[in-house]
Amino acid sequence: MTSLTWTGPIADRARLLRLLQEYGVYAALVVLFFVAVGLDASFVEMSNLRVQLFQLAPTLLVALGMALVIGTEGIDLSVGAVIALAASVVPLYAGYGLGGALLVALLLGAVSGAVGGAMVAFARIQPIVATLSLMIGVRGLAEIINGNSAKPVIQPGILDLGSRNIAGLPEMAWIAAVCALLTGLLVRRTTFGRQLVAVGDNRQASRLSGLPVRRVLITVYVISGVLAALAGVLIVSHGAEADPANQGLNMELNAITAVVVGGTPLSGGRVRVLGTVAGALFMQLITAVLTQHNVHTSYTQIVEAAIICFAVYASQERGTR
Amino acid sequence: MVQQDLDTPGDFVLEVAGANKTFAGVHALRGVDFALRPAEVHALIGENGAGKSTLIKVMTGVYRPDSGTVRLAGRARDFRNPLEAQAAGISTIYQEVNLVPLMSIARNLYLGREPRRFGLVDVARMNREATEVLGRYGVHVDVTRPLRSLGLGAQQMVALARAVQIDARVVIMDEPTSSLEPREVDTLFSVIRDLKEQGIAVVYVSHRLDELYAVCDRVTVMRDGAVVHTGALAELQRLRLVSLMLGREMSTVREKGTTAFDTERHERREGQPTLRATNLSVRHRVHDVSLDVHPGEVVGLGGLLGAGRSETAKAIVGALATDGGTVEIEGRAMHRRSPAAAIRAGVVMLAEDRKTEGIIPNLSVRENISLAALPRLSRAGLVSQAKQDEITTFFMKRLRIKASSPDQKVSDLSGGNQQKVLLARWLCLNPKVLLLDEPTRGIDVGAKAEVQALIDELAGDGLGVLLISSDLEELIEGSDRVVILKDGRVVGHLADEEVTEEGLLDALATAPEEAEGEATVPGSSGETPVAAATEPAAPSEPAPVKENQR
Numbered sequence: 001m002t003s004l005t006w007t008g009p010i011a012d013r014a015r016l017l018r019l020l021q022e023y024g025v026y027a028a029l030v031v032l033f034f035v036a037v038g039l040d041a042s043f044v045e046m047s048n049l050r051v052q053l054f055q056l057a058p059t060l061l062v063a064l065g066m067a068l069v070i071g072t073e074g075i076d077l078s079v080g081a082v083i084a085l086a087a088s089v090v091p092l093y094a095g096y097g098l099g100g101a102l103l104v105a106l107l108l109g110a111v112s113g114a115v116g117g118a119m120v121a122f123a124r125i126q127p128i129v130a131t132l133s134l135m136i137g138v139r140g141l142a143e144i145i146n147g148n149s150a151k152p153v154i155q156p157g158i159l160d161l162g163s164r165n166i167a168g169l170p171e172m173a174w175i176a177a178v179c180a181l182l183t184g185l186l187v188r189r190t191t192f193g194r195q196l197v198a199v200g201d202n203r204q205a206s207r208l209s210g211l212p213v214r215r216v217l218i219t220v221y222v223i224s225g226v227l228a229a230l231a232g233v234l235i236v237s238h239g240a241e242a243d244p245a246n247q248g249l250n251m252e253l254n255a256i257t258a259v260v261v262g263g264t265p266l267s268g269g270r271v272r273v274l275g276t277v278a279g280a281l282f283m284q285l286i287t288a289v290l291t292q293h294n295v296h297t298s299y300t301q302i303v304e305a306a307i308i309c310f311a312v313y314a315s316q317e318r319g320t321r
Numbered sequence: 322m323v324q325q326d327l328d329t330p331g332d333f334v335l336e337v338a339g340a341n342k343t344f345a346g347v348h349a350l351r352g353v354d355f356a357l358r359p360a361e362v363h364a365l366i367g368e369n370g371a372g373k374s375t376l377i378k379v380m381t382g383v384y385r386p387d388s389g390t391v392r393l394a395g396r397a398r399d400f401r402n403p404l405e406a407q408a409a410g411i412s413t414i415y416q417e418v419n420l421v422p423l424m425s426i427a428r429n430l431y432l433g434r435e436p437r438r439f440g441l442v443d444v445a446r447m448n449r450e451a452t453e454v455l456g457r458y459g460v461h462v463d464v465t466r467p468l469r470s471l472g473l474g475a476q477q478m479v480a481l482a483r484a485v486q487i488d489a490r491v492v493i494m495d496e497p498t499s500s501l502e503p504r505e506v507d508t509l510f511s512v513i514r515d516l517k518e519q520g521i522a523v524v525y526v527s528h529r530l531d532e533l534y535a536v537c538d539r540v541t542v543m544r545d546g547a548v549v550h551t552g553a554l555a556e557l558q559r560l561r562l563v564s565l566m567l568g569r570e571m572s573t574v575r576e577k578g579t580t581a582f583d584t585e586r587h588e589r590r591e592g593q594p595t596l597r598a599t600n601l602s603v604r605h606r607v608h609d610v611s612l613d614v615h616p617g618e619v620v621g622l623g624g625l626l627g628a629g630r631s632e633t634a635k636a637i638v639g640a641l642a643t644d645g646g647t648v649e650i651e652g653r654a655m656h657r658r659s660p661a662a663a664i665r666a667g668v669v670m671l672a673e674d675r676k677t678e679g680i681i682p683n684l685s686v687r688e689n690i691s692l693a694a695l696p697r698l699s700r701a702g703l704v705s706q707a708k709q710d711e712i713t714t715f716f717m718k719r720l721r722i723k724a725s726s727p728d729q730k731v732s733d734l735s736g737g738n739q740q741k742v743l744l745a746r747w748l749c750l751n752p753k754v755l756l757l758d759e760p761t762r763g764i765d766v767g768a769k770a771e772v773q774a775l776i777d778e779l780a781g782d783g784l785g786v787l788l789i790s791s792d793l794e795e796l797i798e799g800s801d802r803v804v805i806l807k808d809g810r811v812v813g814h815l816a817d818e819e820v821t822e823e824g825l826l827d828a829l830a831t832a833p834e835e836a837e838g839e840a841t842v843p844g845s846s847g848e849t850p851v852a853a854a855t856e857p858a859a860p861s862e863p864a865p866v867k868e869n870q871r
Contacts, residue, residue, distance in 0.1 A: 191699040194684075198692055201681045208640055208670065208678050209693040209746065210661035269683045 021314055025262055025278045032282060036289045043289070050170055052288055054162075054238055057172035058083070058231035060280040062251055063258035064183045065224030067276045070259055071187075072200040072220050073268025074127035078116055079228035079255060081138035082109050083248025086232025088146035091153055091242045098157040098237075105229045112138055113225025117218035131221075135252070142244035150243035153236055162238030172234050179227065184273040193271075196220060201269030257304070258283055261311040283307070333392070334359045334522045335380065335411070335491050340389030342375055349375040350386065351546045357491060362513055362523045364533045364554060367543035368566055368626055368791060373526055376543065377493055380524075381413045382406035394490070412484030413493040420480055422469035427451035429468045430483050457515075458482050459508040474505035481512060485521070492516060493524040496627075498532060510536050528627040529808060530559055530830075544568050559830035563625070567793055567826070582798040583777050593652050595785040596668060596754040598637050601646035606632040607809045609646070614754055614785035619776065621800030622789045623825055629809035630789045631673050634756045637787075638663040638670045650753065664693060667753035671743055671760055673789070675736065679743045682732035686724045687713040689731045690745045697750075716745035721771065737768025744775070754785040761795060773799060797822055805829065 036043045062079045069076040086105035093101040112134060119130035153159065164171045187193040195216050199206045207213050231251070236242050262279030264272045283304065290300045335357040342350040350372050357363050367373050378384040380391060382400030390397050393409055400406040403413070420429045427448045428435075435442040436450065451464040458478045460471075468476060477497060484492055498506050513523055513536055525537055533540065533554060540557060542550040542565045550557075550565050594613035601610045607629045614620045622630045635641035637648055639658035648655045650666040663669070672678035681689055691698055691709045698708045713727045720741040724734055731742055740760065747755065757776065761769040776799060780786050790796045796803065803820055805813040805828045813828040815821075 189704060190702045191695045191704055192702060194688060194692070194695055194704060198681045198684060198688075201683045202677070205672075205678050205681055206692075208638075208660050208672055210659075210664035211692070211695075212661060269681070 017314070021263055024314060025275055025282060025311075029278050029282045029285070032285055032289070036285065039289070039293065043292075046168065050165070052284055053170050053173040055288075056280060056284045057170065057176040058235050059251065059254050059258060059284065060176045060277060061179055061227045061231040061234070062224075063255040063262075063276050063280045064179055064273065065227035066252070066255040067259045067262070067264050067271050067273060068183065068187070068196065068220050069127070069224050070200075070256075070264055070266060071196055071268055071271035072217060073203070073266075074120060074200075074217070074220070075131065075256065075266075076113075076116065076221060076224045077128065077131040077252045078112060078134035078138055079224060079231075080248040080251035081135045081142065082112050082225050082228035083232035083235060083251055084142035084244035085109070085112065085138050085145070086229040087236045087242040087247045088142040088244040090158065090233060090236045091151040092145070094153055094155045094158055097155070098161060101158060102230075102233055105233050106226050109225040109227075109229025109232075110222050111225070112229075113222035114218060116225070117221030120221065121214040121217040139244070146242060146244045148245070150241045150246075152241050154240070158233075158237045159240055160237075162234060162236075162240070172238065175230070175234070179230075180273060180277050187271045187273055192216065192219065197269055197271060199268075200271075254283065255280075257308055260308060260315070263311070263315055265315050266312075279311075332359070333357055334394055336390075336392040336395075337376065337380060337386075338390050338392070340376070340379055340386040340391070342379060342384060342386050348546045350379065350389075353389070353543070353546070353548050354551075355380075355541055355548065356551075357522045357524060358539075359490075359522050360517050360520045361538045362517060362525055362536055364537035364540040365524055365526045365543070366528070366533065366540065366562075366566060371543040371566075372546040373543055374495070375546075377413070377495060377524070377526070380406070380491075381411055381493060407487060410488055410490035411493065412487055412489040412491070413495065414477065414480050414484055414497055415495050420468055420476065420483070423467050425465050426455070426462065426468050426471065426479055427464035429479055430454065430464070430486070432483070434487075454482055454486065455479065458512055472502075472505075474501040477501065478505070478508065478512075481509070485516065489521060491522050491524065493526075495526045496528070497525075498527060498529065506532070528625055530562065530625075531808075534559075542566055560826060563830045564826055566625070582773050582795075594649075595651055596637070596787070597649040597652075598633075599647045599649070601633060601636045601648070602644040603629075603632050603636050603641055603809075604644055605809075606641075607636055607643075610636075610806065610809070610811050611646075612787075612804045612811070614787050616753070616783045616785050617780055618801045619780045619786040619788050619799055621796045621803035621820075622787060622806060623796055623803045623815075623829065624806035625829060626791070627808075628806040630806055631758050632809070633806065634670050634758050634787065634789060635672075637756060638668055640670070640672075664750060664752075667751075668756065669693075669747040669750060669752045669754070670756040671740075671747060671758060673758035673762070675739055675743065675763070680731050680739050682730070684731060685728045686717070686722065686731050686734070686742055687727035689742050690716055690749065693746050694749050712749050716749060720745055720775070735765065735768075737764035737772075740764050740768065740772065744772070748779075752784065754787065755779065756787045756789075758789045759791065760788070761790070761792065793822055793825065797825060 042048065062083070066076055066079065085108050089104050089108060090101045093104045116131050116134045119125045119134075120127050161171060166174050187196070195206070195211050198211060199213050199216050203213060232248060235247050258280035259276050260266065260279070261282055262272050262275030262277070264270060264275060286303065286307070287300055290303060333356040337353060337355040340350050340353045341348070353372065353376055355376060365373055365376070375384065379386050382403045382405050385399065385401070391400065392398065393411070398409060400409070421432065424432070430451045431447050436446045437443055438446070448464050455462070455464065455478070458481065460475050460478045462471065462475065468479065471479065481497075497509060501509060513525070516523055525533070527533060537554050539552065540550070540554040540562070541548055542562065544566065545568070592615070594615045597613040599611045602608055610629070610633050612620065622633065624630050632641055636643045636646070638660050639655075639662060640660050643658065648658070650668060653666075655662060655666055681692060684692070687709060690713050694712065695704060698705050698712070710727070716722065717724065717727065722741045722745065723738050731739060734742065760776065761772050764772070773795065776786060776788065788796065788799055790799070797820055800820060803815040803825060804811055805815065805825070807829070812831065815824050815828065
């Protein structure tokens, strides 16, 4: 209605905001990249990029699952703990080789996700509470399985996963990229993906339209759990040790940050996979740049906080439009 | 009693004069005059959107009128917020209880004005007094328990007790009985009579005519934001009351309507009904409703607001949990009751509330249309874009959905086009039975005619249609038969020649007790409904309250 009476500057501002919401994260990423290169040309050196990608891969995997969960108007705080759980079983099943360890870890991730999803879908516990309880319990479980101290992992099959390169880039990064691609396909092309978005946008209408709301919710948390478990295995294989007390700490927050900076609204109904990739990349690079230029961690955190606030603000404008 | 009807200006406890209120160009109130006498129970009635709630909000300080005045005890007042109105003596009890569920009952009763000793809350005294006060309202409970441990009815009593305790001169009750058990309704009525004795005026909003006649002295009827009638309730016949509410004069029922329905009735196909619901019950809302829909016929579901029409439709498709009853589709009973199961069986429902129960706002027109059909458009979980486009193009053309492209966000469309998108969502499932809950509410005239013509056509194609509409004309002209609901029960059937406005109004005005010839109702039975409340000297005992067993 208002667009009929107010044209001109207001409309332009709205359009600008829309552009910012749609493409802001990509523009920011490009700008950041050039700034980083400008400050220090060695930034583009392969060794540095490789380091960045090693660190990025697990975060991105977790963020992909998080994006799906957030798309259903939920949130999954248990992912950091699931990483620890996955890490804790790797040394136990390392004897079966990478395949065995991976299988057990992913299975546990799926179970954890199923528990969280069931709490949300059947018991109708708010996602934040359900996954918070899961986060506490699962980390406890991981520490029980592993014991207090970190355990070294020496099996070459497992270590290879975390250190090998394919076409000059870490295998871990390739895995994350493939998962991102699959997640994108899942959201855009599959029945499940469309149902997921619909459930997140208007759950009541989805239910009345006969959508399997509970199944969608549970599946989403299972996917998130599996991706987190995969990230856990990658972290262990890269670090050559399983340390459930420390691995995956704050990972849920990093993942949420990546999703939010990537432009996925917390109110559900939209999943931006490419945005999430860019968001994860952006947060990784900005931390790296600040750290490499000897900015104190405390200041780095403040910068990150500002970015998150801005991203949330920008994505909120959509709702009030 | 007689002198009550003599208007002596100045002795009103609460008076609204010439109130106007506009929201975004829509007149919610137009020059509304409303006057409340001390010690009277005043019914305020009207259909959805008549302006009742807005009027209440003006009286209680939630809204300020654009023009007009609110006078309390003869003094003009300008309440800036509900708190000021409350302090001045106007208490409101809403449908939903606005108290703190986790606090104790006594705490809730005295919230904000706790008895104190040495600056601290005197808990012992508070609990003692609360027990005493609530006892008078028929609530005998341990007042130290949290409020939420009480049933909804008892919570409402606590809210009422609280409202009255705050030196109320006026108590406004907005559908106070919607969540009450019959026994609790009786208690409420005796409390209302107590209030009257204390000289407190009560504004009573309800859609249940029996209740109005049982407890109210006077009535104000609103329609389209204006007051259409004020007067003594006992003198107003039910039929007249209903026609006032719906804006239909008995004498001026038009020969030919203005809807796009064909005047011909559909040929009713004999044999097995496509949909048969038997003894459906939903707690508090629907009681033993049975109905059937044959292929090719439009069955109207008539009734006033709150009669249980939407609830019946939702119970049929399994969107609302039922306490009992069966639903058969083409003779086969549906065992699993859920919207998904109903869709598989061929029953779909166009929900009443387009925004919250219909559209997926951020998805495109294409995705909204194909939403329910996704599994049928997919292979191995992958959605076929081609099929999706095919369906979308077909329905956009067929239903003349005006959108810039199939990719346009559905929330950017007009109401009428959104409704067509939702119709398309259901039609592409190829249903056997279509339940339409207010299919033309809030859409423009053109789209309305198109939807009505479509309903006709679908029935002609052999679809069974159950039509719920508050638009009398639409219901009368669109339906081949009408099943009439009241207070969640079927109270009448109209078929063929009986499907007229007169027939419908007649049926709506009849009390279910009369129709079924059961239960003696001291307060409101017989030809001349005598409101029990016309005996102000009645003792406070709940004797005159009707035995309303369900």
